[in-house]
Amino acid sequence: MDKLRSMAVFVAVADTGSFAAAAQAQHLSAVMVGKHIRQLEEHLGARLLQRDTRKQRLTEVGVAFLDEARLILEQVRRADTVAERLRDDRRPSGHLRVTAPLTLGGAAIAPVITQFLRIYPEVSLDLALADRMSDLIAEAFDAAIRIGPLPDSDHLIARPLRPYRMTVCASPDYLRERGTPTDPRELVDHSCLNHLLWHRDAGWRFGSIGPEPLRLSGRFASNHGEALRRAALDGCGIVLQPEVLLADDIAAGRLVRLFEHDLPPPRPVHLLYPRDRQPLPKLSRFIEFVLERLGPEV
Incomplete structure (x- = not known):
């Protein structure tokens, strides 16, 4: 009945x-x-x-x-x-939950989201930043930004974004005081700012010195890219961090790029979302918006 x-x-x-x-x-x-x-x-x-x-x-x-x-x-x-x-494609509405890595999410994803929300006023969004692999299905996320290789999945769709490029920088004051290294091997004589989430023995990798990493030391380390950026701006050492985090400081001359032609290889970045034959307009529009602004450069 x-x-x-x-x-x-x-x-x-x-x-x-x-x-x-x-x-x-x-x-x-x-x-x-x-x-x-x-x-x-x-x-x-x-x-x-x-x-x-x-x-x-x-x-x-x-x-x-x-x-x-x-x-x-x-x-x-x-x-x-x-x-x-x-489901009204003309006026997307509803709530989205998105997760992204801490540094990339704060520096690149958050600004894109604020632009998206201005264009679509009937959509609201939570952005969870964490350097861990969230389970989209179990934790009810609509989309995720992931750095690095992806495991095979029948439940998720992955769309490529611009690669995650790293850069090495130092402040002009630091370089005046300690000198400007011209070869990555010279970093062993400098104070390097390390990320605590990287394995302490992993070191920094450069193409010119082969697969073996440089094991570098310094007086300051942190689990937060923004803290390392601030330390570099204050002349505390040489930093290896994502280009997206340091780009404004480089453009303004607050940081000087080192080894421009000998940097760690970029890592792949993807936008992931659950496989759905008919995703709601709020998610479809978000996917399109992110790809337009952060998709692979032609």
């Missing part, structure tokens, strides 16, 4: 006062109207209507059930309206 359909028929009977009028309003035959009412009564184990040859009236159970049926049908109507609105 289609219980919602039967409720709608019952409400129509109560509103119109007869099976014939309800049948016309519901585009059914009078026989089908009677069948829906009987099925409801059998399901409830109680009479909803008292009927005779000339009129009908609601029973006590029928009066109570009518009020609840109206509420339920109104809630269903509202739910349908919400679903229609969320």
Whole structure:
């Protein structure tokens, strides 16, 4: 039994006062109207209507059930309206949850999101920044930005973004005091600013010196790229961090780029989202927006 359909028929009977009028309003035959009412009564184990040859009236159970049926049908109507609105491609709306790595997310993804929200005022968004691999499905994320190689997945779609390029920099003050290294091997004589999430023995890798990393030391390390950037600006040492984090400082002359033609190889970056044959417009528009601004350069 289609219980919602039967409720709608019952409400129509109560509103119109007869099976014939309800049948016309519901585009059914009078026989089908009677069948829906009987099925409801059998399901409830109680009479909803008292009927005779000339009129009908609601029973006590029928009066109570009518009020609840109206509420339920109104809630269903509202739910349908919400679903229609969320799927309205002309006006994307709803809430998105996105996760991204800490440095890339703060420096590159957050500005794109604020632009997106200005263009689509009926969309809201949570951006969770963390240097861990969140489970999109289990943690109910709509999309994720990931750095590095991806495992195979039948449940996610991956779209490539611009590679994650690293750069080596130092402040002009530091270089005046300690000298400007021209070869990565000279870094062993300098104070280097290390990221705590990198394995301490991993070192910094450069193409000119082969696969073996340089194991470098310094007086300051942090698990936050922004803290390392600030330390470099204050002349505390030489920093290896994503280009997107240091680009404004380089352009303004606050940091000087080193080894421009001998940097660590870039890492792949992808936008991931769950596989869905019909993604809601809020997600479709977000994917398009990110790809337009951060997609691979032609």
